[in-house]
Amino acid sequence: MILNKDIKSLKTIIDQAQKPLIITHYNPDGDAIGSALAFYHYLIKKGKDPVVVTPNDYPEFLHWMPGNDKVIVYKRNCGTVLNHLKDADVIFALDFNDPDRTNGLEEYLKEAPGKKVLIDHHPEPSDFADLFFSHTEYSSTAELIYKVIEELGDANLIDKTIGECLYTGIMTDTGSFNYNSSYPYTYYVVSKLLELGVNKDRIYWNVYDNYSIDRMRLLGYCLNKKMEVFPEYHAAYIAITKEELKEFNFAPGDSEGFVNYPLSIKGIFFTAIFIEKDKHVKISFRSKGKFPTNKFAEEHFNGGGHVNASGGYSYESLDNTLMKFKELLEDFKEELNNAM
Numbered sequence: 001m002i003l004n005k006d007i008k009s010l011k012t013i014i015d016q017a018q019k020p021l022i023i024t025h026y027n028p029d030g031d032a033i034g035s036a037l038a039f040y041h042y043l044i045k046k047g048k049d050p051v052v053v054t055p056n057d058y059p060e061f062l063h064w065m066p067g068n069d070k071v072i073v074y075k076r077n078c079g080t081v082l083n084h085l086k087d088a089d090v091i092f093a094l095d096f097n098d099p100d101r102t103n104g105l106e107e108y109l110k111e112a113p114g115k116k117v118l119i120d121h122h123p124e125p126s127d128f129a130d131l132f133f134s135h136t137e138y139s140s141t142a143e144l145i146y147k148v149i150e151e152l153g154d155a156n157l158i159d160k161t162i163g164e165c166l167y168t169g170i171m172t173d174t175g176s177f178n179y180n181s182s183y184p185y186t187y188y189v190v191s192k193l194l195e196l197g198v199n200k201d202r203i204y205w206n207v208y209d210n211y212s213i214d215r216m217r218l219l220g221y222c223l224n225k226k227m228e229v230f231p232e233y234h235a236a237y238i239a240i241t242k243e244e245l246k247e248f249n250f251a252p253g254d255s256e257g258f259v260n261y262p263l264s265i266k267g268i269f270f271t272a273i274f275i276e277k278d279k280h281v282k283i284s285f286r287s288k289g290k291f292p293t294n295k296f297a298e299e300h301f302n303g304g305g306h307v308n309a310s311g312g313y314s315y316e317s318l319d320n321t322l323m324k325f326k327e328l329l330e331d332f333k334e335e336l337n338n339a340m
């Protein structure tokens, strides 16, 4: 439940904001960028001049979004971003629950003098903000932003531009209304966005039908040659080495969605993808049913996230990481067998 007193505080914060800044998590996805740009356009309508910051670059299939050219990427503009963080009187932290999720900006974020407002749908936020809108019952941060703007009494300010950003966040965080999308409110918001003229088909094409040939070939290769299936654990994984990424001219975002594919195998409801980077292995986990991938990621792979979608890191070699994962499957055999 969103509390009246929190909405009142937010109203005051927005009214008084001189230099608002919006920041997302590292490797921002459709929900992070959609939420940030929706909130950017909303603040513009409130007469503000907000700055939008992401820790690093994001995939090209999100570059069509209105306001994309306003986003300042820390990795490419360190000094500018640090100055903005120091100057900001309000910082909106969107779609993440812990400063660590900014991968490199955490100390600057924690020390920034501005008031911090968190708007997010991940569980168990750490105590770094002054005001929290932390609600796991929303499909996406984008949906929660709609709710917050509605509660602020500003639903009338949500136009097609804001709607396109919000729709992108909801669509991507639900896998096009496949998961995290069983609450009626999601469809209420979607119906409102469609009334504004948001073109859902075009957004789908922009996001999902915009891949490179290399990406499709990499997907085919992964499913054909790299997928390991463990029916006895109801689990499967895909692991990609640095060399393979190079061979397929890997670009950021190319492996987006790969982790979901093995879930469509009968009897498989826990999947992982391991991507070898220079100094670590980036991992994504997905599940169907009760198996809490976020707890698994947090306890064993330096990560976290949602019950059915999470991620983490390993600082061991890819081979050792996979060995550890397979051993863990055996440890979790009972839990996995009772997860559906």
Ligand code: 5GP
Pocket (backbone or CB within 6 Å): 029, 101, 283, 284, 285, 302, 303, 304, 305, 306, 309, 310, 311, 312, 313
């Ligand atoms: P993805 O697998 O698409 O990168 O992320 C899926 C979900 O897990 C997202 O909600 C994301 O916020 C969370 N997540 C991904 N990687 C990490 C991580 O390293 N740490 C934490 N705490 N959450 C992560």
Ligand code: MN
Pocket (backbone or CB within 6 Å): 031, 032, 095, 121, 140, 141, 173
């Ligand atoms: Mn999200």
